[in-house]
Amino acid sequence: AQKITQTQPGMFVQEKEAVTLDCTYDTSDPSYGLFWYKQPSSGEMIFLIYQGSYDQQNATEGRYSLNFQKARKSANLVISASQLGDSAMYFCAMREGGNQGGKLIFGQGTELSVKP
Amino acid sequence: GAGVSQSPSNKVTEKGKDVELRCDPISGHTALYWYRQSLGQGLEFLIYFQGNSAPDKSGLPSDRFSAERTGGSVSTLTIQRTQQEDSAVYLCASSLKWRGASNQPQHFGDGTRLSIL
Numbered sequence: 001a002q003k004i005t006q007t008q009p010g011m012f013v014q015e016k017e018a019v020t021l022d023c024t025y026d027t028s029d030p031s032y033g034l035f036w037y038k039q040p041s042s043g044e045m046i047f048l049i050y051q052g053s054y055d056q057q058n059a060t061e062g063r064y065s066l067n068f069q070k071a072r073k074s075a076n077l078v079i080s081a082s083q084l085g086d087s088a089m090y091f092c093a094m095r096e097g098g099n100q101g102g103k104l105i106f107g108q109g110t111e112l113s114v115k116p
Numbered sequence: 117g118a119g120v121s122q123s124p125s126n127k128v129t130e131k132g133k134d135v136e137l138r139c140d141p142i143s144g145h146t147a148l149y150w151y152r153q154s155l156g157q158g159l160e161f162l163i164y165f166q167g168n169s170a171p172d173k174s175g176l177p178s179d180r181f182s183a184e185r186t187g188g189s190v191s192t193l194t195i196q197r198t199q200q201e202d203s204a205v206y207l208c209a210s211s212l213k214w215r216g217a218s219n220q221p222q223h224f225g226d227g228t229r230l231s232i233l
Contacts, residue, residue: 004158035221045159045207045224052219091158102147102211103172104222106158 003027004094006107013082014115020067021077021110023092031097034075035104036066039089048090051075082114118142120225122208128231129198137193137228141210148191149209149222150183159207165191166213195230203232 005024013019025034036048051059051066059066067076079086089111093104121140129135141148150162161175165185176182180198185191195202209222 033219037224043205044226045209047221047223050219050221093159102166102220102222103149103161103164103175104151104159104209105161108158 003105004092004107006092006110008110009108010111010113012113012115013079015084016081018078018080019082019112021079021090021092021112022074023076023107024072024074025092025094026073027094027096029096033095034066034068035093035095036064036075036077037091037093038086039091039109041088045091049077079112084114084116087112087114120208120210120223122206122225122228124228125226126229126231128233130233131200132197134194134196135198135230137195137206137208137230139191139193139208139210139225141189141191141208142223144212145210145223146188146213147211147222148185149211150191150193151207151209153205153207153227155204162193162206198230198232200232203230205229 003026007022032053034051038046038048049059049061049064049066051068058068063080065078089109091109092107095104123138146167148165151159152162153159163183164172180196183193205227207224207227209224211222212220
């Protein structure tokens with residue numbers, strides 16, 4: 001069963017607008033972490049934001065925020081005031097607890113294009 | 117400080133040849149991971165090293181793939197008798213030792229783009 005689902009293969013947003021990238025996950029482990037990474041066309045993976053399963057508040061990092069709805073098992077990324085440099089692939093990933101060793105399970109990604 | 121360093125950045129080889137990919141993690145990071153990214157796809161876990169513990173090899177796709185980590189630092193991923201389906205970007209990541217649901221992100225290198233002719 002797919003553990004991380006990103007249902008939007010591609011998204012467009014107007015510069016300076018906000019955009020939400022969807023991510024749902026599946027796990028029976030009570031201890032887990034959720035990550036968002038950005039991959040520009042140059043290929044590097046850039047860590048953006050993290051949400052732990054026990055965190056009471058939604059994570060925020062500058063223009064990035066994570067809309068964490070634990071009961072619905074969703075962890076959507078919100079980018080406010082989009083910039084042209086935000087155009088990239090965005091990956092949601094999960095790290096489970098227990099003896100899983102910390103490996104990340106990635107979704108298929110969402111390609112975001114910011115229009116001027 | 118230096119990030120995760122991978123070499124070579126690009127590798128083109130003929131089917132059936134062996135290849136070695138190198139990863140130098142961030143200093144002080146005890147956990148090291150290898151992932152593979154095929155064209156237009158997400159990342160697929162291959163193998164994980166943590167300190168002196170036995171590596172987690174559960175993601176290796178076949179026995180042609182192996183990896184080692186010497187002295188708890190540099191790691192080498194070896195692919196023997198390469199096949200065309202091995203063509204992909206191989207990404208290495210490192211992190212501090214992970215505990216529970218704590219925030220210890222994995223930091224990635226720029227990857228090795230492997231092309232099998």
